[in-house]
Structure formats: structure tokens, C-alpha cells
Amino acid sequence: MRTALVFGASGQIGEALLARLDPSQWQVSAVSRTPRPPSSNVRWLQGEFAGIEGLPDSVDVIFSTGPLDGFAQWYARGQVATTRVIAFGSTSVDTKQASGDAYERDIVARLQAAERLVFETAETNDAPATLLRPTLVYGAGRDQTLARIAAMARRIGCFVLPRGADGRRQPVHVDDLAAAALAVVDAPATYARAYALPGGETLTYREMVARTLAALDPPAKLWQVPMPMFRGALSLARMAGMMRGLTDDAVARMREDLVFDATPARNDFGYAPRAFIVDRRAVGS
Ligand SMILES: NC(=O)c1ccc[n+]([C@@H]2O[C@H](COP(=O)([O-])OP(=O)(O)OC[C@H]3O[C@@H](n4cnc5c(N)ncnc54)[C@H](OP(=O)(O)O)[C@@H]3O)[C@@H](O)[C@H]2O)c1
Secondary structure (H helix, E strand, O other), X not given: OEEEEEEOOOXXXXXXXXXXXXXXXXXXXXXXXXXXXXXXXXXXXXXXXXEEOOOOOEOOEEEEOOOHHHHHHHHHOOOOEOOOEEEEOOOHHHHOOOOOOHHHHHHHHHHHXXXXXXXXXXXXXXXXXXXXXXXXEEOOOXXXXXXXXXXXXXXXXXXXXXXXXXXXXXXXXXXXXXXXXXXXXXXXXXXOEEEEEOOOOOEEHHHHHHHHHHOOOOOOEEEEEOXXXXXXXXXXXXXXXXXXXXXXXXXXXXXXXXXXXXXXHHHHHOOOOOOOOOOOOOOXX
């Protein structure tokens, strides 16, 4: 029996990881800020990074599937001994580096610092770390992009995009990320390395949204309008307190390719993500 400590275990990736940690092989401690009932092989610990009750002295593997900056600082304090660390970051470290939005650049800077701290701490502790950087995550019906689009389209029966939203995307399913986290555990080639984890299909932003809308019951319509009209409507929506998360930079990125190479992950741990298939769960039904 192996032991694991999972941060962010209630999140969309964490939940998929817990489901993959076979009770006949893994004894799991999972951290949440909210009290949760135990299950067959999962003991929930309550707390924030600054104070978690009942942490084990040591575990075989620590998985971080929540905020990387909080995890990196917690790990550097050395409260739990381990010989292996697997942590999720984001491909945003590459795609948002030159964003015109100061908030996005700050997130990138924090992610980069957190990645560095995880690798430095792991090296000091002689516990190899692997960083996994997903592209746009979907599948659990609670992501910030497609599930949100689905929720809005369900309310109003349609969704509007600016014309030319043809930047390529590679949405990645939460379960493929959970499988990747487990696949790297015993893969020495992945020690002290970071991997982009794109989904198994590359498609345009418009096609990604169209497929999401088609999965709704009833399906919602996709309208495309000229960019100036879209920006005008977005300004009005923001004034009404809506769509504040959709920044001008995020709109501009709809026309940009955000594409990553899965070859290193495929070669080092057999990463084989699925094509982009949107089922009812992915759209929160
Ligand atoms: N979502 C995406 O599209 C995407 C894309 C690329 C990379 N990623 C990365 O993948 C990882 C997981 O993403 P996710 O969207 O599944 O997770 P998430 O929802 O951001 O967080 C997962 C869990 O972490 C806990 N958590 C959140 N904020 C916390 C805080 N301030 N302090 C302590 N715990 C906190 C929450 O659990 P409790 O409420 O139970 O405490 C939450 O359910 C993150 O590192 C993220 O950067 C996500």
C-alpha cells in the first residue's frame, strides 16, 4: 500500500485524481478548507496551507492539484517528508507572459516563482518533483471557460463571439490530467521536469464553443458579430456588472493560437489525451 497527500482534492482535477487512486493500492490524505466525510481510502484533513490539522509525518507522494503558489510555500516549510512531488501549474506561464493586463502578468510571475520554489525545495530534499501544465481544462462541468459559457448559453439560449475567433485551442479533459499525474509517479524520465499537457485535439476557439453549445439540451445558438460590435456589447455588460472576467486581452487571445507540443509527455510517460468530446457532465447538466 502506498500513501499520498493530495492538495486541492475537492477541485475539478483533484476530484478526478481521487477517483483514480485505487483503494487497494493507495491510502490517501486529502486537504480541504471545508469539512468532508471520509471515504474508503480517503481521510480528509481540514485547513488552509497555513494550518492543517492531522497531517501525516511522511507520505510516498504529494500531489498538488490546487493553487500552486500556496502549495510551493507550504512545501518549502517541510512539514511532511516525501520522496516524490507532482504539482499542477499552467501553460499560462507561457501564454500570458506578455499580457497587457497587469493582473494576468502578476499571476504569471507568481506561477513562475512557485514553480521555481517547488523545484528548489525538491532538490534540497532529494525528492524529485514533476510540474504538469495543463492547457484549458474541461470535463467536470465547473471550469472557468466552457462550463461558464454553457451556463450563460443555457440561460439566454445563445452565445455571442466576435468574428475571427479562430485561434487554435487544445482543451484537456480533467480525467486525462488525473491519469497523467499517476503516470509520472514512477517515471524517472519526468523527475525535475515540467510538461505541457494539451488535450488530444486542436480546434479553433469558435469550434470549441460551437461544440459546447451543441452539447446543451436544447442546443444553444452561436452568433458571430463584428469585433467592434462585440467590444461595445462587452463594455455594456461590464457596466452592468457582468462578464468582468472576460478582459480585453482574453478577447484578443481568441484570435491567437495557444498550442503546445505533447511529444515530451508522450515520450516520457505515454501521455495520450482524448479528443475534445463534450458530454452532458462537461456542460454541467
Ligand atoms: N482550470 C483551468 O482551466 C486550469 C488550466 C490550467 C491549469 N490549471 C491549474 O490546475 C490546478 C487545479 O485547477 P482547478 O481549476 O482544478 O482547481 P481550483 O478550483 O483552482 O482549486 C482546487 C481546489 O483547491 C482548493 N483551493 C482553492 N483556493 C485555495 C486557497 N486559496 N487556499 C487553499 N486551498 C484552495 C479548493 O478546495 P477547498 O475549497 O476544498 O479547500 C479547490 O477546490 C491549479 O494549479 C490551476 O492553476 C487549471
